[in-house]
Amino acid sequence: METFQCDVAIVGAGGAGLRAAIAVAQADPTLSVALISKVYPMRSHTVAAEGGAAAVTQAHDSLEAHFHDTVAGGDWLCEQDVVELFVGQAHEEMVQMEHWGCPWSRTADGHANVRAFGGMKIERTWFAADKTGFHMLHTLFQTSMQFPSIRRFDEHFCVDLVVDEGQLRGVVTVEIATGEFRFIQAKSVIIATGGAGRVFRENTNGGIVTGDGMALAYRHGVPLRDMEFVQYHPTCMPGTGLLFTEACRGEGGFLLNKDGYRYLQDYGLGPAEPTPRNKAMELGPRDRLSQAYWHEKQKGRTIPGPHGDVVHLDLRHLGEKKLRERLPQIYELSLEYLGVDPAKAPIPVLPAVHYTMGGITADGRTASTLPGLYSVGECSSVGIHGANRLGSNSLTELIVFGKVAGVEAAAFAKRTSHGGEAQAQLLADESQRRAMVVATRKGNERTATLRREMARSMEDGCGIYRTASTMQSTCDKLAELKERCARVQIDDASKAWNTDWLLAIELGYLLDVAEAMAHSALNRRESRGSHQRLDGFEQRDDANYLKHTLAKYRPGAAPVIGYGPVKITTSPPGTRAYGAAGEAADREAKELAHA
C-alpha cells in the first residue's frame, strides 16, 4: 500500500473541511494538508443548504440575543460557553467569507443584507438568494485553490482511522477510480464528513450523507453525543424529501391546513398576523412546527397525497417578482419537480429528516477524546445546537468551527512527530483486509434491501414522536440488520469505480450511527427539543436529563449509553415559549432581571 505523509489530514471537503484546510494553510504554510473527500468538494452536501447563515449584524441586535435564541432553541442542552464563542466569532467569519467573494445579497447601500429565520428574535441571517450553502461551498472551494500546501484527494473514500494504542497515525483511503488503497499518514486528523440523514427514509439529504466520519470515530472509542436529537424540517417535498427553505417563511410564507387555516396558532405559536413576526407562527423553531404537523395529521386536518399527507406552504401573496428575486431556487424546484407555480398555487409540503444535532463528542475547540482527532460541522457535537438546531446556525458553525479546527489541528501537528511507522502500516493493512472482506464475501443479502428496511424502521421508531415500544422495535430491527449486513454479497467484482462495494461499506456506517441514535433515544425518558415521547415522558425533566447522552461503541453489541454534564453559564433552564407566550416570558425575565 502506498503511503502519503502529511501533517494534517482532513476527511470531508464540504464547508467545514474546506474552511479548516484554509485555516491550516494560513496558520502555517509549511504544514502539508491532505484534504480527502469521497466526492469532488463542490458536490459536498453543504451545496444544498438554502436559507442562510446567522451572525449578529444590526445595531439593535446583540450577541446576548443570538445566544439566548440558540440556547432556548436548543431546549437548554447547549454548551453555553461554546455558544458564547460561536455567536462572538460569527460576524467576523461572515465578513471573511465576503472578502473571499461570497455573493451575499445586499441592501440598497451595499451592505450585506439579513433576513428573518425561525426562532431568531432579530433578523440576522446572511443570505445569497436561496442558494447560500451553494455559494459558500463554491467560494471556499475556489478560494482554497490559491493555497499550495493543500493537496486534495478528490474521490477518495475513507475506510478507517489508524490508531495505534491511543496514538492517531492517519487514515486509510480508497482511490475510487482505481480501487487502490492508500495510507495517509498524519499527525492530526479533522473529521468533517457531515451528517447522517440517510439513515431515515424521507430526508432532505444527498445520497452521500451516510455518517461515515461519525461511525469511524465511534468505532475507535470516541463517544457519539446527543444522537437522539434528529431534526425534522417542516417544509419538504413529498416523495423525495427535497427541501423548501425556511426562508420561504422568513420572507412571509404561510402554512395552511386542508381548510386553508394557519394551524400553527393552535400550538402556542400565535397570534396569527398577516406579516411575519419573529419567533412566532411560521417563524417558530423547526421542532415545534414539525410536531404541529403531526398533530394536524392526527386531527385529520392535513391533505392526503400520493406520498403521504401534506400541508400547504403558501407563498402566493409574496408575488412572482419577490419570489424570483429572493427564492429563485424554490421557485424552480416547485415548478419543475411538482408542476406547481408558487406564485399561483400553494406548495404541498411535509416534514422530513434534515439534520443530526448530535455527533462526535468535541470540546469547544473541536478536540475529541482521542488526542489529535478533531471534528467539525454536522458530524461533530461541539455543543451549540442542543436538542434542536435553529435554522441558519449550521452554516455559520461550519466556518466558525472550521477555522477553530484548522488552527487546533495545525498546532497539534506542530508539536507532534510521525512515529510508529511499522506498526501503523500493519494496522493500515488490517483496515484494507477488512474493507476487502466486504468486497468478496458470499451471502444472500442485498445492500439496498437492508438500507430500505433500516430507513423505514428509523422513521417508524425514531420519528417526530416516539414511544418506548416503537424505539425498542427499531433497536431490535437494527440488531437484526447488523447481523444480516455481514451476509451482504455485492454484484460487482471490479476495482475501478466499484460503487457497489462502497455502498456496502456505507451501509455499515449507517447502521452503526442508526444504532447510536435509537439507543440514545430509548434511554432518554423525557421530552426535549426534537426528542418527543408519548408514553408518560411528555415533559422535559431537568432533574434527571439535563445532560448529554454519550453512546459508546461495542463491537458486535448494542452501544453503552452514558451521560455527561451540560455547561450552563448565564442561562439557567427556563420555559421555552414562542409567539405571544414567548414575548410574555421575555418581559417577565426582563422584569426579574431589573428587580
Place this chain on the structure above:
Amino acid sequence: MPESIEIQVLRYRPEQESEPVWQSYVVPFTEDMSVLQGLQHIKDDVDGTLGFRWSCRMAICGSCGMMINGKPELSCKTFLRDLLPGPVRIEALAHFPIERDLIVSVEPFVKKLEGIKPYIIPREPRSLEQGEYLQTPRQLEQFEQYSGCINCMLCYAACPQFGLDPEFTGPGVLALLHRYNADSRDGGREERMQIVNTEEGVWSCTAVGYCSEVCPKHVDPANAVNQNKVNSAKDYFLRFLSPKGASR
C-alpha cells in the same frame, strides 16, 4: 400511463470491455420519476454494477450530468414522463474520457478551473475589522448570474469546439473567470486576461451558443465568453497604446 419504461445504458467497464456496449433495463414507471430514480432502481434492485454519480437530487450538486437521448442533462431533473414511450438512451457526458459507465473524468475541468485563479484578488486590501466591502445590488448583478455555475459540465458536452480541442478552456470555466473579473471587489483581471487572450481562451469559441441552451442553471456561459471576446479585443488594441497592456 405505462407501467414500465425501457432504459438503455451505454456501459463501459475498463476491466471487462474494450469498448462501450449498450445494455437494456426495464424499470417501473411512475409519473413523478426522474431518470436518476430510474437508474437508482437498476442499481439497487437489478444490477449493482451500473456506475453513475449522484448526490443531492435537486440540481445543485452538479454530479449527475449525462447524455439523455443525445442531449446533455442532469438526470435528477429530467423526468421519465417527458421521455415516453421510451426507450430512453443514456450515455456518459460527451467529450470527456469515460472512467466507467456513466462516469467521466472531472479532472480536466477542475484543472482548468484551478488555472484561472478563481478567487478574489483584492482590488483594495481590507481588514476584517473594516467589515465587508460595499457592493450595491447593481454591482452584484454584474456577476451574480455567472457565480451560479454548478460545475456540472453539461456545457462542455454541448460545446463542439471542446469536442475538437480538449485544451479549450471552455464555457463553464470562462463564465467563472468572467464572474471574478466582473466582481467589484476584484482586481485580478489583468492576470486572468492573459488566459482569456490565448488561443485556448475565448478565441477558440465559435459562438454556437448550445452551451447556454443546455445550462440547467441559466448561467449563460455563451454571453460570458462573448463579453470576454470584446474585452480581449480591447486588450489587444490597447496594448499598442500602453506598454503594460490594459485591462480596465
